[in-house]
Amino acid sequence: MLFDPVMYMEDHSAWTDPPGLTIRVPALNTQVLERVGANSVFRAIAENKVLRLTVSADSHPDKAIVVLANIAIAAYVDQDAVIDDLPSAIRYLAINASARLEDYWVADDSLWSKAGNRTVSLPDVVAGQKSAILQGRASVFNTPLTQEDLVCYSDQEIKHFAFSPNRFLLSRKFIHMALCGLCQRQIARWIEYVINAKERLFSERKPDLPQA
Numbered sequence: 001m002l003f004d005p006v007m008y009m010e011d012h013s014a015w016t017d018p019p020g021l022t023i024r025v026p027a028l029n030t031q032v033l034e035r036v037g038a039n040s041v042f043r044a045i046a047e048n049k050v051l052r053l054t055v056s057a058d059s060h061p062d063k064a065i066v067v068l069a070n071i072a073i074a075a076y077v078d079q080d081a082v083i084d085d086l087p088s089a090i091r092y093l094a095i096n097a098s099a100r101l102e103d104y105w106v107a108d109d110s111l112w113s114k115a116g117n118r119t120v121s122l123p124d125v126v127a128g129q130k131s132a133i134l135q136g137r138a139s140v141f142n143t144p145l146t147q148e149d150l151v152c153y154s155d156q157e158i159k160h161f162a163f164s165p166n167r168f169l170l171s172r173k174f175i176h177m178a179l180c181g182l183c184q185r186q187i188a189r190w191i192e193y194v195i196n197a198k199e200r201l202f203s204e205r206k207p208d209l210p211q212a
Contacts, residue, residue, distance in 0.1 A: 020124030027115035028076060029095045035115050042104060042111055046095045053094040054087075062086045069093050077120045149175045153183050162190030 036042045069089035073081045083089045161168035
């Protein structure tokens with residue numbers, strides 16, 4: 001389990017704010033550890049967790065542990081952390097996923113309060129993708145995108161592609177399909193209509209089987 005105090009902040013404005021903003025959230029355990037004393041209870045718990053995970057990690061591939069640590073960094077939106085090797089990966093996971101440190105926080109969150117909030121920048125990913133597309137820096141299936149690829153299908157094209165999927169796949173028009181959920185749903189609806197029409201036609205033409 002990955003523990004982050006922010007999961008208790010159900011009313012945080014970040015849940016409803018638009019993308020492309022900067023927010024402040026509680027410090028992570030690894031950040032708190034940088035500020036506590038050498039003989040603190042917090043540090044003793046953290047170091048014990050690191051030792052225990054180091055032993056457990058022997059039964060798993062090193063690469064898997066490093067990948068998991070990087071997933072945790074992404075989940076925490078920890079924009080300062082860097083995993084250099086297996087020991088740093090183990091340390092990051094052990095401290096930030098410690099259930100005992102979570103209990104510590106529930107009982108007394110003063111260390112987290114003293115550490116202060118961390119600043120997290122949440123970029124507008126959609127706007128970034130749109131900009132990359134328009135500037136020719138994005139591609140689909142290794143094919144550079146053009147302005148034409150951003151244009152939705154006409155009703156005629158949607159019906160044509162639904163009835164003639166081979167022509168659709170051979171045309172450049174298929175690139176837009178990967179970008180537009182609306183056109184995906186419209187074509188899927190027409191394809192379903194075509195399949196049902198064929199099944200009805202087959203059923204009507206099917207001769208009655210002789211009675212035994």
